[in-house]
Amino acid sequence: MVGRLVPAPSQIPQLVSRMSRINVSLPAERSGERLSQAAICALIEEAELTPKPGLVDLASNGSHADMDIELMRRSAQSLTQTFREMAEVAFSQAPSQWLRERLAAIGRAGESMMLQATGGVNTHKGAIWALGLLTAGAAIEGEDAAPALIAKTAGEIACFPDRWAPVGMTNGARVRQRYGVRGAAEEAKQGFPHVISLGLPALQEARARGASEVEARLDALVALIASVDDTCILHRGGEEALREAKKGADAVMQAGGTSTEAGRRALVRLDGLLTSRNASPGGSADLLAATLFLDRLHNLTGGV
Numbered sequence: 001m002v003g004r005l006v007p008a009p010s011q012i013p014q015l016v017s018r019m020s021r022i023n024v025s026l027p028a029e030r031s032g033e034r035l036s037q038a039a040i041c042a043l044i045e046e047a048e049l050t051p052k053p054g055l056v057d058l059a060s061n062g063s064h065a066d067m068d069i070e071l072m073r074r075s076a077q078s079l080t081q082t083f084r085e086m087a088e089v090a091f092s093q094a095p096s097q098w099l100r101e102r103l104a105a106i107g108r109a110g111e112s113m114m115l116q117a118t119g120g121v122n123t124h125k126g127a128i129w130a131l132g133l134l135t136a137g138a139a140i141e142g143e144d145a146a147p148a149l150i151a152k153t154a155g156e157i158a159c160f161p162d163r164w165a166p167v168g169m170t171n172g173a174r175v176r177q178r179y180g181v182r183g184a185a186e187e188a189k190q191g192f193p194h195v196i197s198l199g200l201p202a203l204q205e206a207r208a209r210g211a212s213e214v215e216a217r218l219d220a221l222v223a224l225i226a227s228v229d230d231t232c233i234l235h236r237g238g239e240e241a242l243r244e245a246k247k248g249a250d251a252v253m254q255a256g257g258t259s260t261e262a263g264r265r266a267l268v269r270l271d272g273l274l275t276s277r278n279a280s281p282g283g284s285a286d287l288l289a290a291t292l293f294l295d296r297l298h299n300l301t302g303g304v
């Protein structure tokens, strides 16, 4: 009996490490509500950011004949329950196989709800993946944790295999095989390096030099496009489209970003280049939404 109540000395370090991960400041439901709202806001802010190259925004559908801004908004709203459940299930947990598989099941149900809301159009599959993991990371570490810690914990979850993942070819899997790039799953497993080392710094640097909020967000997107091996671009336009997209985004940055005249002209050229190839930087758009999500939490909580 006593043995059950008192941990053996060898168990104490594991218990201390587990307790240090427990966020006791908010009940799971409240955390779920707040994190879900933050995730949906980030998705809507990403979709509404205008003018984005090749992507759906307020002014155009970019390279997506089957989408428009209303569909993106509806899709984002349909994910409220998905992100809430992900946060609730992760609250007070540590990364584990169990958690990974629970999140995967919720994520797949979320994909179905998205497809139901959009009449079968894939509007946010990659975003459910990235924001789902980050929502879980924030529920574990606390909303006021540093973005890098939240992303690292999200990455630890992603590293556990999902034994129930459906087998079958995705667009991402096809281009990963063909071009040897890493894709969405690897980005997550590595703790979202593009978000932490590129998206967030680009956003903050642009704000610091006086760019408007729209310009700062566009600069973050452009910094991502210049570096991400986006399987959406590869799938639709091949290696040349990806090379050209990175070069075009780099030209925007070299011109001083989207708050300069030259930078704006380079952004228009990048849009023309992507739409003429029917290509779209959907992966970078997802990573921008992830950037805006972490930025929102950080600003709301004044985190470290």
Ligand SMILES: CC(C)(COP(=O)(O)OP(=O)(O)OC[C@H]1O[C@@H](n2cnc3c(N)ncnc32)[C@H](O)[C@@H]1O)[C@@H](O)C(=O)NCCC(=O)NCCS
Residues within 6 Å of the ligand: 103, 104, 105, 106, 107, 108, 125, 126, 127, 128, 129, 132, 133, 162, 170, 171, 172, 173, 182, 183, 184, 185, 187, 228, 229, 230, 231, 232, 282, 283, 284, 286, 287
């Ligand atoms: C890992 C995912 C994204 C599938 O990726 P896959 O490489 O097989 O390609 P797929 O074409 O299905 O989707 C890729 C999407 O990721 C985004 N993306 C593309 N390139 C990148 C990149 N380099 N980095 C990040 N995101 C990218 C794009 O939006 C793209 O549409 C994911 O949908 C998944 O496995 N879902 C299963 C359910 C699950 O486990 N959910 C967990 C929720 S936390």
Ligand SMILES: Nc1ncnc2c1ncn2[C@@H]1O[C@H](COP(=O)(O)OP(=O)(O)OP(=O)(O)O)[C@@H](O)[C@H]1O
Residues within 6 Å of the ligand: 046, 047, 055, 056, 057, 064, 072, 122, 123, 124, 125, 126, 127, 128, 171, 172, 232, 235, 236, 280, 281, 282, 283, 285, 286
């Ligand atoms: N504003 C946006 N406009 C378009 N796509 C976006 C936007 N924001 C994020 N995305 C991401 O882009 C992905 C959609 O890209 P795409 O249409 O190339 O996907 P697909 O279904 O894999 O390809 P295809 O439509 O060629 O079969 C979504 O999974 C989504 O996460």
